[in-house]
Amino acid sequence: MTKYLLIVIFLVSTALMANPLPSIRVQQIFFDANEDLIMQLGYHCANYAGVTITVSDGTNTGSYTILEDDIHNYPVDVNLSTSMPDLNVSQESGHLSFDIPYPNELEEVRWGNSYDCDVAPLTGGQSIYQYYDFRYSGWESYTVKTWAKSDNPEYIQDYSSYISLATVHVHIENNQSEPVEGAKIFYMDDNNLRCLTDAGGNATIELGARNTLLSVKAPDASGDALFWDRFFLEPNQVLELSATIDYSSIDDPLIPEAGAALMLKPSVLRPGNTMLVEYGKAIDSKADLNLYDIKGRFIRSVDYREAFNYDTQGLSSGIYFLRLMQGKRILATKKFILL
Incomplete structure (x- = not known):
């Protein structure tokens, strides 16, 4: 038993050495009691003294150079409202990118009510913190840096992974x-x-x-x-x-009705052209035809009752998915490509 345990520990350690976790420089952001925007740098920044972080809201930019003295005082709170007053963000919505040239890596966070945001609007004394999210695919695992909300900036210490769950x-x-x-x-x-x-x-x-x-x-x-x-x-x-x-038992899943598929003709076309969208059975009530990009982000929705020509106007080249739904029930999903 001990032998097998040592083998597992060795394999995990080897995987971590081969795929080291990326550094997280910005530990969290929040608005203080004066509603000033605060960028908090974590202890990973101790190796980046003299490096300048460029902060942008997509239009306006500012910069902060990590100080040598900072390495003894982490976490370090940087008042962005004072040092970069042109940044246009609020507790309700915002987009900030943090460009660190060594290594050349961008940390980025969005908050607001749309589903392209990482978190919902901030309320009260909440903060947005960055952490390691461990995910799994079969027997393999992988790690992504992501953002979540905490109830209080004081709760976040040393890149906390699981706070205010x-x-x-x-x-x-x-x-x-x-x-x-x-x-x-x-x-x-x-x-x-x-x-x-x-x-x-x-x-x-x-x-x-x-x-x-x-x-x-x-x-x-x-x-x-x-x-x-x-x-x-x-x-x-x-x-x-x-x-x-649609599942009747563990051993007997329901078989979809013949022809109950979503057909797209053509399924490969140029942006701005139209394609025929047709579901392989009659719809007894209104259904929603939802459009998503390759990352699963919702783009728009139209009503579906019968076959019609779908307009791709306004979409750029890429891979997209159309999903036909009634309420939260998925009827069919189909991929198409814009060249």
Whole structure:
């Protein structure tokens, strides 16, 4: 047993040495009691004395040079409202990028009400902190730097990973109102399996307070998710999330009706052109045809009742997905490419 444990420790250590965690310079940002914007630098900056951080809101820029004296005083709070008064952000919304030339890396955060933001608007004494989010794909794991909200800047110490977590209680049942055991719950993308539902169709997940995407696949099933939802979580929030999926039992998933597919003609075209969108069965009530980019970000939605020509005006070249939904039930998803 000890032999196997040592082997596992060795493999994990080797993986970490081969793929070291990237440094996080900006530990958190927040508005103080005077509503001044504060950038807090963490102890990783101790190796960057003399390096200048360029801060931008997308239009206006300012800079801060990390001081030699700072290395003994981390974390260091930098008042951006005083040193860079032209930055145009508020507690309700903002976008800040932090450009650190050594190594050449950009740290970037957005907050507001749109789903391209990392977190929802700040309220009270909340802060936005940066941390390591460990994710999994099969037997492999990977790490991303991401942002979440805390209830208080004082809670964040040494790049805290799990502060002011939200709790999501998930319940999955089928169309016969039976709980689905073993349903797969994915976090942020359909490779990052987070947990499985128990015999009662339930699962509990603790997550950072941020823009969150959860999706559900049937047990032992591959392909598109049968349900998904995107939402903003708040610190210490408890969210009840229920979903009904087309799955009759662990061994007998429902087979989609023949022809019940979303057809796009052509599926490869140039921006600004139109394509025929047609679902392979009659729609008995209004459905939503949602457009997403390659990163899963929602772009726009139109009503769908019957086949029609979809206009790609305003879209740039890239890979997109159209998803037909009734309520939170996914009917079909199809990819198309703009050259």
